[in-house]
Amino acid sequence: MYEAIAGYGLGGSSIALFARVGGGIYTKAADVGADLAGKVEEGLDEDDPRNPATIADNVGDNVGDIAGMGADLFGSFAESTCAALVVASTSPEIILETSAIFYPLLISASGILVCIVTSVYATNVMKVDEPAKIEKTLKWQLLISTIVLTPVLYCLSIFALPETFTFNRNGEIEVENWHAFLCCASGLWSGMIIGAVTEYYTSHSYTPVREVAESCRTGAATNIIYGLALGYLSAIIPTLCLAFTIYLAFTLADMYGIAIAALGMLSNLAIGLAIDGYGPIADNAGGMVEMVHLKKSIRDKTDALDAAGNTTAAIGKGFAIGSAALVSLALFGAFITRAGLSYVDILAPLQFAGLLVGAMMPYAFSALTMKSVGKAANEMVIEVRRQFMEMKKNSLF
Numbered sequence: 001m002y003e004a005i006a007g008y009g010l011g012g013s014s015i016a017l018f019a020r021v022g023g024g025i026y027t028k029a030a031d032v033g034a035d036l037a038g039k040v041e042e043g044l045d046e047d048d049p050r051n052p053a054t055i056a057d058n059v060g061d062n063v064g065d066i067a068g069m070g071a072d073l074f075g076s077f078a079e080s081t082c083a084a085l086v087v088a089s090t091s092p093e094i095i096l097e098t099s100a101i102f103y104p105l106l107i108s109a110s111g112i113l114v115c116i117v118t119s120v121y122a123t124n125v126m127k128v129d130e131p132a133k134i135e136k137t138l139k140w141q142l143l144i145s146t147i148v149l150t151p152v153l154y155c156l157s158i159f160a161l162p163e164t165f166t167f168n169r170n171g172e173i174e175v176e177n178w179h180a181f182l183c184c185a186s187g188l189w190s191g192m193i194i195g196a197v198t199e200y201y202t203s204h205s206y207t208p209v210r211e212v213a214e215s216c217r218t219g220a221a222t223n224i225i226y227g228l229a230l231g232y233l234s235a236i237i238p239t240l241c242l243a244f245t246i247y248l249a250f251t252l253a254d255m256y257g258i259a260i261a262a263l264g265m266l267s268n269l270a271i272g273l274a275i276d277g278y279g280p281i282a283d284n285a286g287g288m289v290e291m292v293h294l295k296k297s298i299r300d301k302t303d304a305l306d307a308a309g310n311t312t313a314a315i316g317k318g319f320a321i322g323s324a325a326l327v328s329l330a331l332f333g334a335f336i337t338r339a340g341l342s343y344v345d346i347l348a349p350l351q352f353a354g355l356l357v358g359a360m361m362p363y364a365f366s367a368l369t370m371k372s373v374g375k376a377a378n379e380m381v382i383e384v385r386r387q388f389m390e391m392k393k394n395s396l397f
Contacts, residue, residue, distance in 0.1 A: 006334065009075075009082030016075030021369055023068035027060025028373045033380025042388065047290035052387045053380055058287045061280035069276050069316060076323045077266050081108060083330035084259035087337050091256070093165035103160045104263055107184065110152050111145075111267035118145040118271055131301075134308035138275050139199060142315065145268040146192045150185055153264065157181035167254055167337075175253045183249040183257035187264030187326065190241040191319055195272070198318035201234035203311045208234075238318060242325050255333025262326035265319070276316025279309025 034053035038044040047054050084104035094100040122141045128134055161177040201208045208230045215226040245265075249257030286302035336344060346355055 005082045005085055009079040009331075012078035013075040016071040019071035020064075020068040023060075023064035025064075025369060025372045025376055027057075027064030027068075029376030029380050030056035030060040032373070032377035033384055036377070037381045037384035037388070041385075045290060047287035049291040050391065051384065053384050054287060054291065056380070058284045061284055065280040065313070066277050069320065070273060072320055073266070073269055073273060073316075073323070076262075076320070076327045077108065077269060080259055080262035080266060080323070080327045080330050081105065083327070083334040084256065084263060086334040087167070087256045087259055087330075090337055091165045091167055093162045097162060099160040100162055100165070103156065103180070104260070106156050106160055107153065107260075107263045107267050110156060111149060112270055114145055114148050114152060115268055115270035115274075118148065118268075119274065131304040131308070134305060135203065135205070135311055138278060138308065138312040139196075139315075141271050142192060142195055142268065142275065145271045146188055149188060149267055153184045153188065153267070154178075154181050157184065167256060173254050175256065179252040179257070180260055183253050183260045184264035184267070186245045186248050187261035188267055190245045190261075191265035191268075191272075191322060193241050194238040194318040194322045195315040197234065197237045198314045199311060201230060202314040204307070238322060242322060245326070246329065255330070255337055258326065258333050259330035262323060262330045265323045265326060269319070272316050272319045275312045277313075279306060279311075279313035282306040282309045 030053055034051055034057045038048060038051035038053060039046065042051075044051050047057075081104045085101070088094045088101065088103070094103075099106075118141050121144065122137055126133075126137045126140060128137050157177050157180045161180055164174055164176050167173045167175065200206050203209060204213075212223065212227050212230060216223045245261050246258065249261040251257075253260065282302055282305035286299060286306055289299045289302055344351060346352055
């Protein structure tokens, strides 16, 4: 049964790869094509209905930013749950209690319920009647869900798990149920901090973005340099949070703690996805306003929603990256647990060579996907130019 569960998690990840990468290539190619051929060459507005790439851009927001992100985080969710179940199967105390076996699933279920309550609070209590409140309301949902989930996870850990349980991976490791809570809570609050730091470095309300905007006064070169520098700086605190979470979880509950920490970070995933999807939805609404020639005041409102949504969408990206780091470690833990290994020596020649190759893979993968975006965008620009020529020939432009 646990081999089947592991296969389910890997299957979810495989499908997420195609949805995330394929959707991302499509949406970026459409966006670049629409901007280069329409805005730069023809001087059209952002979502002018005469630009044939406008519809492709709007569809791309759904394919890449909604479906792609959802599939990506579903893959992380499935993998972390499966990893926790596989590692838990090696504990004699856990497999004797049904509630303990289903503890990872109970974390997910309770997270969904808390997120529903939080969304109701945000839509019915925190009324948005001015642009300044949009971003604040979206951020408060993440904070409220984190605060409410903390005692819920404590109760789950105390009542669902045995008071003490053991693992025999590297000698007998005794874990108490409140240790599992600390692992889960550390992942939950690390996710919250990662989201807050991401929002700080991407919101126009704070210094980093304003400094990047100020650097634009001296040209594109200084803007690129300054923006890259701030991007690298923004990774420091999230990395420290992940390091602390990994150390605490592994110390308290070994590889089971790592998997539970990953589930804790993803427990309020529903709110994270809602916040992430807000930007593309508002962007598409603004595009439809432009295409049907509604009043400028309506477009101003959708632009305000889009600006806030683009900022908060970065929070979802932070969650995806942070959870992926924990999930990969949890899957590794599930593998060595089922394989009966006590440790893996990374200083051995084969393992160290594999480590270097693995570190290289993200760069190779990124290069291939960026090249794919360039090819698709080039074809998009050529097609849009062709349609512009036809429209001008027929006096339709």
